[in-house]
Amino acid sequence: MTTAAQPPAGVTVRVPGKINLELVVGPRRDDGYHELATVFHAVSIHDHVTVVRAEEWSVRTTGDLAARVPDDESNLALRAAHALAERHAVEEPVAITIDKQIPVAGGMAGGSADAAAALVACDALWGLGLPREDLVSVAAALGSDVPFLLYGGTAVGSGRGERLAPVLSRGELHWVLWASHDSGLSTAAVYAEADRLRGEATVTEPEPSDDLLVALRTMDTAAVGACLRNDLQQAALSLAPELADVIEAGRELGVEGAVVSGSGPTVAFLVASSAAALDLSVGLAARGPEGDIRRTVGPVMGAQVVGPPVPSGPTLHIG
Template identity: 65%
Template sequence: MTDIQPSQRVTVRVPAKINLELAVGPRGDDGFHPLATVFHAVSLYDRITVTPAPDWSVTTVGPYADLVPDNQDNLAVRAAKLLASRAVELGAESQPGPVAVVMDKHIPVAAGMAGGSADAAGVLLACADLWDLALLREDLEPLAAELGSDVPFLLHGGNAVGTGRGDEVSPVLSRGEVHWVLWLSTDEGLSTPEVYAEFDRLHEGDEVPMPELSAELMTALRTMDPDAVGAALRNDLQAASISLQPRLAEVIDAGLELGARGALISGSGPTVAFVVASQAEALDLSMGLAARGPKGDIVRVTGPVAGATVVDSRGPGPSLGLA
């Protein structure tokens, strides 16, 4: 085991994501659908702190704490164990010991915003710093991909194209930022497998084409013009999400009638993202949605933002920051 003092700890901040476009292909023999998606990291964050401990553990605080499992199946614990198991081959002198993970959770659970994947990315970065592994983010990508299709993107943030199962990520150049209003469900979330099953049911007998991204969105991202971005938003899972939770259609209609430049359900939902042109428009839309309903939490964010970032490091060496 490495000689780590109990006072050492590392804290990482990691963002949520929304999918500006999600093109879904036909279900394969392995049960998975090929995807083409544009990831967009937004300024809604979880904070992850890791410290050396006698045993592996995870504790969750924050508004969504009661929805997160606190056992060894938690993706954050799995991420820490996976990196520990590969640490020697990645340059450590010996295998690190257990850590205690504390998650301050502000990204909603089962909401199509990759909250669990964000936490896994944050733990990979935090443990790499704590254990003084001289790694770049690219070195963590293979481990991230083993944990989930969204995890590699959340190491980097920004805007990126995801293909395959979403885990083959390449950055998208863009300039400026976009303002968003997020409507977050305060009731039951949506299970990603359940939404894909509903997608298959709705397309039974149809010939689903292989996924392709639109040139319109790529063009819009170069300038981050809110009208162009809003017009190019697309989610092939949206109809399935609305089929399972019909009130999502009411949310979308309400936001568009109140002046949003565009709207879509993020990922498998049920989060609804509205693009607006300014902070003032975001505030007006937030107030309008709150007054009109349906009931939900309403958050104003911007994007794109950086991915997982070390914000406090008291590890065995100076903070690497992991470029």
């Protein structure tokens, strides 16, 4: 048992990715961001972030996606650790290891998830004992999606997405995710393309769909599927035309709904059951386009401490 006299040498946190069941993009603000109304949904594809006491600050990533994650000061998990240390006058460097399973630049907030995990892990490692509300104030300065990954579940996000209200729901939803093997999409580029496609059209203030929120109360799969919406989807399709073929393939195979998650290019297919998810996965793999196909469920919990450090490597999984 860890005591105050024996602080932990390190902490491992499990954190989920997210998909956007709805993303309504409003007008561009003076700060360059867009006003949003979005429904976040945490799903069971997880990264694991370990922080250990060290002589100097560092970050490294393991797993098949490691080459696509920066290991310098731009890494969002390292930035999160620095920000928390500065906020609470902690002068103890950490070495961060990320086991990366959430697609990179895929619209599933993988970098934001790692930042949320780093905040939770460092809070535990340094013995700060902060409530999640205090971590949110640091998280919001790091990125619009980071606060949600501290909590998980399903929630409505407003502002840039950082203001959260939980969504009441019962049960779970089954998903099949398709992600590109080779490339991601820049969030900034997708928003810029969305602005270009809109041109001079009038953009109203965004609001979440009442129909979606009602459907989520009972997890009515067909009703949720009918409400899936993403105002960035057309821009993502413009920048990555192969996504149209993916969506068409899924619809022809029979799904309750399909949507590009966030800024893409991950495509989320909603299905009725785990058996339907397996059938769709096999069908997509046979038909193409080629991509990384995963079955998952939601909602799941946000960033959670799962234990002390464990040996890292491309096959690291916890729980």
